[in-house]
Amino acid sequence: VGNYMLFLTLIQIFKGLFPGLQHKVYVSNFLRSDWPEDCGNPAVKPKTPTQRVVNGEEAVPHSWPWQVSMQATLLPPIPYLHNCGGSLIHEEWILTAAHCFIPLNKQSLYRMCLGKHHMDSSMDVPSVEKCLQVDEIIRHEGFVYEQDPSDITYDIALVHLSEPVNMTREISPVCLPKPGAVMPAGTPCFVTGWGDEKGRHILVLTASNASLNQAALPVIDFQTCSKPSYWWDTLRPSMICAGYESPDELKSACQGDSGGPFACSVAGTWEVHGVVSFGPQGCIKDKKPSVFTRVSAFSHWIEDSIRKFCLNGFLHRCY
Ligand SMILES: *[C@@H]1O[C@H](CO)[C@@H](O)[C@H](O)[C@H]1NC(C)=O
Ligand SMILES: *[C@@H]1O[C@H](CO)[C@@H](O)[C@H](O)[C@H]1NC(C)=O
Numbered sequence: 079v080g081n082y083m084l085f086l087t088l089i090q091i092f093k094g095l096f097p098g099l100q101h102k103v104y105v106s107n108f109l110r111s112d113w114p115e116d117c118g119n120p121a122v123k124p125k126t127p128t129q130r131v132v133n134g135e136e137a138v139p140h141s142w143p144w145q146v147s148m149q150a151t152l153l154p155p156i157p158y159l160h161n162c163g164g165s166l167i168h169e170e171w172i173l174t175a176a177h178c179f180i181p182l183n184k185q186s187l188y189r190m191c192l193g194k195h196h197m198d199s200s201m202d203v204p205s206v207e208k209c210l211q212v213d214e215i216i217r218h219e220g221f222v223y224e225q226d227p228s229d230i231t232y233d234i235a236l237v238h239l240s241e242p243v244n245m246t247r248e249i250s251p252v253c254l255p256k257p258g259a260v261m262p263a264g265t266p267c268f269v270t271g272w273g274d275e276k277g278r279h280i281l282v283l284t285a286s287n288a289s290l291n292q293a294a295l296p297v298i299d300f301q302t303c304s305k306p307s308y309w310w311d312t313l314r315p316s317m318i319c320a321g322y323e324s325p326d327e328l329k330s331a332c333q334g335d336s337g338g339p340f341a342c343s344v345a346g347t348w349e350v351h352g353v354v355s356f357g358p359q360g361c362i363k364d365k366k367p368s369v370f371t372r373v374s375a376f377s378h379w380i381e382d383s384i385r386k387f388c389l390n391g392f393l394h395r396c397y
Contacts, residue, residue: 260374265297
């Protein structure tokens with residue numbers, strides 16, 4: 079294993095409890111991959127400070143209305159635990175990381191919560207949280223990390239909600255980037271999540287007062303980030319690097335949760351350019367910025383996966 083770690087979660091500590099969970103393929107009759115027209119336009123505007131906020135900061139409640147808390151239970155009477163972040167990209171689809179489903183890869187163990195600010199939604203007054211069941215998890219077929227831990231490419235997945243979510247002031251989708259789009263180096267984009275600045279997730283469970291945090295991280299170009307002193311060949315063109323380059327500036331690199339959004343404002347509209355994937359061990363390290371799956375490298379995969387799901391089957395409907 080290289081000198082990186084995936085942003086692991088508490089659920090993954092229970093790895094091994096459920097070996098060999100079957101991944102069922104559920105498909106549907108209908109074709110639906112028309113993207114929402116009103117996306118990337120939060121009713122509550124996020125705070126986008128021009129000055130650098132090194133440690134990340136609490137987000138304006140509900141200003142990132144596509145932010146999902148993916149929650150899993152090991153066994154249904156056991157309460158759900160926050161496992162990963164995700165992004166709402168359509169009324170029935172969530173974009174996240176493939177590694178979030180190690181080792182629990184069974185849709186019936188998950189729920190997707192939207193409209194949250196505090197992890198404990200009773201602290202949000204009024205609570206506008208909506209938690210929805212899942213009827214399919216589609217991990218990229220090229221994600222082979224479990225077989226080969228030196229390979230973390232294709233860390234992307236789609237989750238299909240068992241019913242469409244109603245859009246509200248607090249719940250609305252982010253736009254997808256144009257296929258192949260690459261943000262210029264230095265562009266500050268925002269990573270959001272309930273993970274703390276050291277990348278620990280366990281705290282989220284005990285500190286239910288945890289609130290959604292944001293951090294602006296400048297994009298680092300592939301040329302720089304694939305240097306031997308940086309991520310070298312661990313970095314693939316289908317990934318984005320972002321963060322600060324020296325350790326004293328690096329503190330915000332661990333903000334966010336696996337699978338969560340790395341959102342960039344493009345002509346005033348928010349697009350999800352990255353999915354939180356991995357970072358250095360210990361989270362803060364010289365020349366080891368955070369790494370995201372580059373969503374624009376998977377535009378065709380996203381369209382194809384949705385088309386296949388909606389066309390091929392009989393058990394589920396695409397609305
Ligand atoms: C969306 O709104 C409709 C009509 O009010 C309601 O029947 C449905 O249950 C709502 N869906 C969700 C996921 O809340
Ligand atoms: C959450 O609660 C813990 C312990 O009760 C406290 O130490 C911490 O400061 C609180 N955090 C926030 C963000 O209020």
